[in-house]
Amino acid sequence: MFTLGKLKSLPPGTRIRKLILILHKAETDLLQGKEIDENYLQSLILGCEEDFPGTLRDYVHMYTQQLSSGYSLRRYLNMIRQSLLRSIGSEPSEWDFILPGKENLDRNKRTIMPIKVFLEDIRSPYNVGSIFRTAESFGVSHIYISDQTPSPEHKRARKTARGCIDVLPWSVSSLSEIENEEGIFALEIGNTPIEEFHFPSSGIVLIGSEELGLSPEALALAQKGSGCVSIPMAGAKRSLNVSIAFGILMYYWYSQLR
Numbered sequence: 001m002f003t004l005g006k007l008k009s010l011p012p013g014t015r016i017r018k019l020i021l022i023l024h025k026a027e028t029d030l031l032q033g034k035e036i037d038e039n040y041l042q043s044l045i046l047g048c049e050e051d052f053p054g055t056l057r058d059y060v061h062m063y064t065q066q067l068s069s070g071y072s073l074r075r076y077l078n079m080i081r082q083s084l085l086r087s088i089g090s091e092p093s094e095w096d097f098i099l100p101g102k103e104n105l106d107r108n109k110r111t112i113m114p115i116k117v118f119l120e121d122i123r124s125p126y127n128v129g130s131i132f133r134t135a136e137s138f139g140v141s142h143i144y145i146s147d148q149t150p151s152p153e154h155k156r157a158r159k160t161a162r163g164c165i166d167v168l169p170w171s172v173s174s175l176s177e178i179e180n181e182e183g184i185f186a187l188e189i190g191n192t193p194i195e196e197f198h199f200p201s202s203g204i205v206l207i208g209s210e211e212l213g214l215s216p217e218a219l220a221l222a223q224k225g226s227g228c229v230s231i232p233m234a235g236a237k238r239s240l241n242v243s244i245a246f247g248i249l250m251y252y253w254y255s256q257l258r
Contacts, residue, residue, distance in 0.1 A: 001037075001040065002018065002022060002044075004043050004044055004047045007019065007044060007047070007048065008047060008048070012051050013088070015048060015051060016048070016051055016084055016087070016088060017088070019044060019045075019048055019084065020081055020084050020085060022041070022044060023041070023077050023078075023080060023081040023084075024081060026041055026077055027074055027077050027078055027081065030073065030074045030077075031074070036073075038073060041077065045060060045080060046060070052083075052084070052087070053083070053087050055083075056080070056083045056084070056087070059079065059080075059083070060080065104163060104166075105136075105163045105164065105166065105167045106167070107166075107167040110136070110139060110167060111139045112139055112141045113138065113139035113140065113141065113254065113257055114141065114201065114202035114203070114257070115135075115138065115139065115140045115141060115202075115203070115205075115250075115253060115254070115257070116140065116141055116142045116143070116144065116181070116203070116204040116205075117131070117135055117140055117142075117143045117144065117204065117205055117207060117246075118143075118144040118145075118146075118173070118175070118178060118204055118205070118206045118207065118218075119131065119143065119144070119145045119146065119149045119207050120146045120148075120149070120175070120206060120207065120208050120209065120214055120215060120218050121146050121148040121149060121208065121209040121212070121215075122145070122149045122150070122207070122208075122209060122210065122242065123149075123150070123209060123210055123211065124150070124210060125150040125154040125155075125156040125157040125160075126156055126157070126160050126243075127210065127241070127242050127243045128145070128149060128150050128151075128152055128154070128157040128160075128161075129152070129154075129156065129157035129158065129159065129160025129161035129162075129165075130160050130161075130243035131143075131207070131242075131243050131246050132152055132157070132160075132161040132164045132165050132168055132170075133160065133161050133162055133164045134243065134246055134247045134250055135164070135168060135246075135250065136161075136164035136167060136168045137164075137250075138250040138251070138253075138254045139254070140168060140250075141169070142168075142169045142170065142171070143168060143169070143170040144170070144171055144172075144173040144177075144178060144204070145170060145171075145172055145173070146172070146173070146174065146175075147172055147174070151172075152165040152170055153165070175215075175217055175218055175221060178204060179221055181203070181204050182200070182202060182203060182225075183200030183201070183202050183203020183204065183225060183226050184203060184204050184206065184221055184222055184224075184225035184226060185197075185199075185200065185203060185204075185205055185206070185222050185225055185226035185227050185228060185229060186205070186206040186208075186214055186218060186219055186221075186222035186227075186228045186229070187205055187206070187207055187208075187228070187229055187230075187231075187245060187246070187249050188208065188213055188214055188219065188222075188228045188229075188230065189213070189230050189238075190230060191227070191228035191229055191230040192227060192228065192229050192230065193229075193230060193231075193232050194229050194230065194231050194232070194248070194249065194252050195232075195252075197227070197229040197252075198226075199226075199229075199252065199253045199256045199257070200226045201257065203225070203226060205249065205253070206218045206221070206222055207242060207246055208242075210241075210242050229249065231245055231248055231249070
């Protein structure tokens with residue numbers, strides 16, 4: 001156990017980083033149902049508060065009082081840890097969050113829907129991982145990716161997908177390999193509004209590059225199939241991140257199938 005005396009002997013910057021690691025471990029243990037020494041953690045937090053930003057010191061004392069009335073210990077620790085991270089200029093990425101332990105997913109628990117996805121030349125591994133995570137949540141049966149799309153095995157894609165790559169089947173494919181599939185349609189701006197679109201009962205949605213959208217070949221394939229769908233927007237930019245747009249589309253398609 002890292003004592004308060006040892007923590008106080010460290011330089012201020014190192015001390016804060018070490019405290020962040022200790023709090024991270026405590027949160028993880030709480031999430032896993034392990035017992036933690038609340039008094040020990042409280043002594044470390046109060047013993048280092050001279051290094052905290054002023055607003056955080058106020059929060060520490062406020063939440064310390066609330067703990068005795070049933071306030072969530074994990075929420076208390078998380079608030080302090082995230083505040084300390086901001087104080088040293090270290091903003092967290094999404095995969096740094098301590099979430100319920102679902103990295104090792106059981107594919108047998110999946111409800112499979114008649115939904116497939118083709119990713120044509122997506123450039124960002126973060127977007128690939130995010131799309132996999134959303135696709136898994138809505139029961140997608142298979143994801144095809146073009147040879148210009150980052151592999152789902154890319155470390156950044158894996159981090160963002162949070163285990164979904166291991167339970168959702170995928171393959172590297174070309175448009176020609178799926179052209180005879182039923183229910184092919186595309187997500188592309190300037191087409192049928194999503195609330196008016198009749199999603200196929202079984203099919204493949206084509207999702208295009210963040211920069212260029214879908215290729216003419218992909219759009220032609222969609223027009224021969226079930227058509228193209230768009231998400232109406234009101235903003236000046238009228239543009240969404242591809243993984244966000246995919247999430248909206250999946251909700252509508254899944255809802256119609258249900």
